Amino acid sequence: MTDAALPVSPAPGKQTFARLLNRLKELSKLYMLVLPSSIIILVLGYYPKIDVVVKSMYRWVPGEVEEFIGFKNFIDAFSDPLFWNSFQLIFILLIANLFKMWPGIFAAVALHRLMNEKARYIFQVCFVIPMVIPGMVWLLIWKSFYDPDFGVFNRILNASGLMNFLHWLDGSRDVPGVMPRLASALEPLIDGPITLLFASTWGLILSGSFLLTLSGHGADKSTRHKASGIILATSLIPLLVSNAPSNGVVFILAIAVFASLMFALAKTLGPRWVIWMFLFFGSLYGFANNFPLLFLNVAAGILISEILRQTRERFNAEAKIKFIATALFLFGTFLVLFAQTWTDPTGQFELGTPAWLGNRDLVIPALLFWGFPWVGTMGVLIYLAGLQQIPTDVYEAAEIDGIGPIGMLFRIELPLILTQVRINLIFMTIATLTSYEMFLILLGPSGGPGNRGMVPGLYMFSKAFIDGQFGYACALGMVLFVIILGLTVIYNKYVKVDK
Amino acid sequence: MPKQLNKATESIKIGYLLFVLGFAFLPLFIMIVVSFKTNQQYQANPFFFDPVSEWNWGNWSFAWHTVSGYIWNSIFVSVLSTLSTISMVLLSAYALARYRFPGRNIVFYGIIASMFLPGTAATLVTLFDLLKQLNLINSLWALVLMGTNSGQIAGIFLIKQFIEDIPGSLFEAAQMDGAGHLHQIRHIVLPMSIPVISICMIMDFLGTWNNVILPLIVLRDEELLTIPVGLMRLEGEYVKEYGQMMAGFAISSVPLVIMFLFTMKTFVKGLAAGAVKG
Numbered sequence: 060m061t062d063a064a065l066p067v068s069p070a071p072g073k074q075t076f077a078r079l080l081n082r083l084k085e086l087s088k089l090y091m092l093v094l095p096s097s098i099i100i101l102v103l104g105y106y107p108k109i110d111v112v113v114k115s116m117y118r119w120v121p122g123e124v125e126e127f128i129g130f131k132n133f134i135d136a137f138s139d140p141l142f143w144n145s146f147q148l149i150f151i152l153l154i155a156n157l158f159k160m161w162p163g164i165f166a167a168v169a170l171h172r173l174m175n176e177k178a179r180y181i182f183q184v185c186f187v188i189p190m191v192i193p194g195m196v197w198l199l200i201w202k203s204f205y206d207p208d209f210g211v212f213n214r215i216l217n218a219s220g221l222m223n224f225l226h227w228l229d230g231s232r233d234v235p236g237v238m239p240r241l242a243s244a245l246e247p248l249i250d251g252p253i254t255l256l257f258a259s260t261w262g263l264i265l266s267g268s269f270l271l272t273l274s275g276h277g278a279d280k281s282t283r284h285k286a287s288g289i290i291l292a293t294s295l296i297p298l299l300v301s302n303a304p305s306n307g308v309v310f311i312l313a314i315a316v317f318a319s320l321m322f323a324l325a326k327t328l329g330p331r332w333v334i335w336m337f338l339f340f341g342s343l344y345g346f347a348n349n350f351p352l353l354f355l356n357v358a359a360g361i362l363i364s365e366i367l368r369q370t371r372e373r374f375n376a377e378a379k380i381k382f383i384a385t386a387l388f389l390f391g392t393f394l395v396l397f398a399q400t401w402t403d404p405t406g407q408f409e410l411g412t413p414a415w416l417g418n419r420d421l422v423i424p425a426l427l428f429w430g431f432p433w434v435g436t437m438g439v440l441i442y443l444a445g446l447q448q449i450p451t452d453v454y455e456a457a458e459i460d461g462i463g464p465i466g467m468l469f470r471i472e473l474p475l476i477l478t479q480v481r482i483n484l485i486f487m488t489i490a491t492l493t494s495y496e497m498f499l500i501l502l503g504p505s506g507g508p509g510n511r512g513m514v515p516g517l518y519m520f521s522k523a524f525i526d527g528q529f530g531y532a533c534a535l536g537m538v539l540f541v542i543i544l545g546l547t548v549i550y551n552k553y554v555k556v557d558k
Numbered sequence: 559m560p561k562q563l564n565k566a567t568e569s570i571k572i573g574y575l576l577f578v579l580g581f582a583f584l585p586l587f588i589m590i591v592v593s594f595k596t597n598q599q600y601q602a603n604p605f606f607f608d609p610v611s612e613w614n615w616g617n618w619s620f621a622w623h624t625v626s627g628y629i630w631n632s633i634f635v636s637v638l639s640t641l642s643t644i645s646m647v648l649l650s651a652y653a654l655a656r657y658r659f660p661g662r663n664i665v666f667y668g669i670i671a672s673m674f675l676p677g678t679a680a681t682l683v684t685l686f687d688l689l690k691q692l693n694l695i696n697s698l699w700a701l702v703l704m705g706t707n708s709g710q711i712a713g714i715f716l717i718k719q720f721i722e723d724i725p726g727s728l729f730e731a732a733q734m735d736g737a738g739h740l741h742q743i744r745h746i747v748l749p750m751s752i753p754v755i756s757i758c759m760i761m762d763f764l765g766t767w768n769n770v771i772l773p774l775i776v777l778r779d780e781e782l783l784t785i786p787v788g789l790m791r792l793e794g795e796y797v798k799e800y801g802q803m804m805a806g807f808a809i810s811s812v813p814l815v816i817m818f819l820f821t822m823k824t825f826v827k828g829l830a831a832g833a834v835k836g
Contacts, residue, residue, distance in 0.1 A: 086660070088739060092653035093665050095646045096710050103685070103707035104672045110684035121687045166578050169571040182575050184822060189582050191814045194768040195786035196807040199793050200585040209597070209800060211588060211604055432581045464567060489676045496771050500790060519679035524775065529683050536680020543676055 111533045111540075119530035132534030134310050142535060143343075145506075145513045152426065152514070153491050159433035160487065164480070166434050167442035168472055172464075183443070190436045198500055205415040205425055217411050226408040229401075238401040245398035253394070260394045262356050265342045267388030269360045270380055272328075272335050282327050287361045289324045290335060293317060294357040297343055298350040340542075416501060419509035426512065438483055445476035485550050492543050495520050515539050593617055593805035600800050614801055621805035627781060628788035633813060635698050635784060636766040639705025643762045644755060646706065647713035652743050654714065655721035656729060666718075673711045686775055696778040705766035713758045720754045721747055756824045760817070767814065785810045 115133070118126045136142055170186075173179040189197075204212045216222040230236025235243070249260060257263050269290075300313045324335065346353040364380050405420040407413035415425035449471065457471055473480070495516030498506060504521040506513030515535065523532035592600050594613040607613075653659075654666050677685075685704075686695075694700035724746065732742050748755070770786040777783055783791070792806050818825070 089653050089657055089659050090661075092739060093650040096650040096669070096714065097665055099646065099703070099707050100669055100672055100710055103688075103704060104711075105668075105675075107681045107684040107688055108672075108675055108677060110688070111678075111680045114684060115680075121690060162578065166575060169574050172567075173571055174568055178572070182579070185579050187818070187822065187825065189586070190764065191818045192586060192811050193785060193814060195770060195789050196589070196811055197585060199789060199803070199807060200589055202793070203800060203803070204585070204588075209600060209604070211584075214604060432578050434578045434582060493676050493678050495679050500770065516679040520682065523680070523683045529687075532683050533680045536678040536683075539678050539680075540676070543678075547674065 111536050114530050115533040115537045117530040117533075119533070120527055121529060128530075130310060132531050133538070135531065136534050136538055137310075141510065141513065142515065142518055142538075144510070145515045145518045148423065148512070149492060149514050151423065153488065155427050156487055156491050159430075160438070160480075160483065162432050163434045163438040164442055164473070164476075167439045167446060167476075168468055170439070171443060171446040171472075183440075186434075186436050186439050195500075198497060201429060202416070202501055207412040207414040207417070210415075212415065213412055222408055222411050225413075229406070229408050230404045231409050232404060232406045235404050238397070239404050242398045242402045245394065249394060249398055256359075257356060259346070260391050260399060261342070262346070262352070263387050263391030263394065265338060265391075266356060266360045267384045267386070267391060268338050269335075269357065270364055270384035270387070272338070286324060286327045287365075289320050289327070291354070291357055291361065293320050293324075293335075293339060294342075294354045296320075297346075298354060301350050417508060419507075419511050422502070422507050422511040441479050441483065442476055445479035446472060449475050481550060485547055488546050488550070489543055492516075492539060492546070589804045589807055592800055593621075593808050595801045597798075597800055617799070617801040617805040618809070620802050621809050624792060624802075625785070625788060625806045625809050628783050628785045629810060629813060631698060631782060632767055632785040632810075635701045635705065636763050639702045639709070639766045640759050640762045642702065642706045643709035643713060644759050647710060647717055647758065648743055648747060648755075650710075651714050651717040651721055652739065652747055655718045656726075669711055669714055673715070682771065682775065689776060695776055696782065697776075698782060698784075700776050701766070701769070701773060701784065704772055705762065705769070708765060709758070709762035712761070716754055716758060717751060720751045724750050753824055753827065756821055760821060760825055763817065764814070 116127060116129055118124055118128050118132075166186075170179060170182055173182070204210050207213060213222070216225070226236065228236050228238045230239060253260060253263065257266060296313055296317055300309060328335075342353055342356075346356075363383070367379050367383075401420075403420075405413070405418060407418055407421060413421055415421050453471055453475075454467070457467055462470060493516050495514055498512050498514050498517045499520060501507070502512040504517065504525050506517055506521075516539070519532040519535045519539075522528045522535065588604070591605065591607055594615075594617065595603075595608065596614050599608055599612070599614070650665075650669075654662060689695055689700050692700075694703070728746050729742055732746060737745070768786060769784075770790070773784045773787045774790070777787065789806060789810060792803055
């Protein structure tokens, strides 16, 4: 913001009535200029969003019922399994989208490094062209790709022999393939020691991430103990709430206690507390039927890290904890991927015509593959604009230091376009969390076979416009909004931009 | 720009770009190819053109009859909302960039903050209620208004930055000559910020053109539907004629293709010049 433009600074000296009037006239002209935008944004931008907050406390069908019911909608939301299941899908998609960001970054870097000016311009134009096609057309063409009989996707799989490979992995109802057999081989491990120690595979992931949270540098003994205590206390909250009779007072009390504990934790741990908050919500899902185990799990985690710290020198302990934490996390992820996702043969690949959007086991893979090769026009162009601002001498200096092309990517280009990456990350996250149009168009309001494609946004949409529970949809919207706000805060804190 | 580069790395880069672009263009290619085919021909040979004599032009005429009405609706909504967006944006961006006045910060940060208040599907519920109270259900004007709203925020943000970079002396000279605010916008801001204005307009146009959900819940009458909803209806029919569908898709892309033909150069240059700095 420049301060250069100040043509209407009030003149010093005596302010006569005429001058005041003149000033008012000038001001009113300026207000007239910003008035249209302000009104539009207030009425169409702010009002509906604020109305969501209000209506979330109502039982509301527009024009028919409007009855204040306090926090009942929220209480219902927290015990609505379909709503929480929809978050499982959205977090899978979010993680997938984090990986899908890379092809765009690579494309922008490759485009930026092209030596031939003319080729660069031509490629740049080529990247703009897909924008010409309406989004709906893309969506519907891709949908037709997934058609079992006509679809191009199945034809490519059949022609390239990949279909046979998938069949080999999957097997048939009578003869399970490789993946189901692997899952059943790992099953005793999960049912036995892992359920005993960690409640579920989610417990493994939780413990791993939990240890990572606690293992920061510089956390001295007293803050560590304090943080551990607070975390232990938070893990008791769901246990108390789930055992208490479900009424509004307990619920609000629990939220108040949770908020104050989070505040205390934020004071002791600094920005890292945010991780715990998200872990907490994740664990609510993972331990949904077994909240006492959540408490035990957290206690065990704290115990492990304390024991490690006691027996070893501080520096070693830090490294050790990190190693154990990463191992737990990776093992948990491995088990979820290979023992809990592909447990039964789908039997779809045998005939070579899997119905990607019509089978409950294939919907999520189809959504993950969606949009291959995942290079969005706007993303590439925004990264490119960032890359073009990198001064030439940075490259020259790097060259003198003997940094190769791949080194340059990670040491120069990525750090210097981090602003753009962060903005894309924030917008991608918000867009993923709020998205529902694609799912509505592809799978219908119920989220496809077995509600597998149900995302939170779609759930709100169908609650409101199909089931007519408008107030409840607003409450769901509030929950989603708080989560989005939290994620934006994390990004702003962690993906730092060095100016 | 890195200097050390040999043929090998150059061809790796070009290879990667071609791979990415190849897949990005595959849907377009398939769309054109299939639009000339009957379902039987599609089944037999999905990837390439049949001999010209077997081309099925009937798909295109059928699709034109289905889609043309939707196209006019879409053009009406997109053009009107783009024009009203850009004129409002210019007024406020000019005032916010050039003058300090009481309440300026409230207005500016109020606009910027709404960018970070994402609308979830729940917002759609209250918005629907609002539009109902304004008596805008089943009216294209609801879409025009909403298009105007969604374009404001980014537009004001970008154009305000741009106006701040225009030398202040230009405006002062105009003021000496007795030019009012509108005159200054018309003769100084408009000509000097063409690149960023055109980018904003294109983005607004695309945004309104591609909007699906709002028309889906707001519009009731068949003859008022915009392109995306119309295509959705076409796709949802029980017996799918893929050729007719793809021809419909292709026809509904034409207006955007025409628009980009004229604005491509400004657009690419504007982006390259860092109009989208982020």
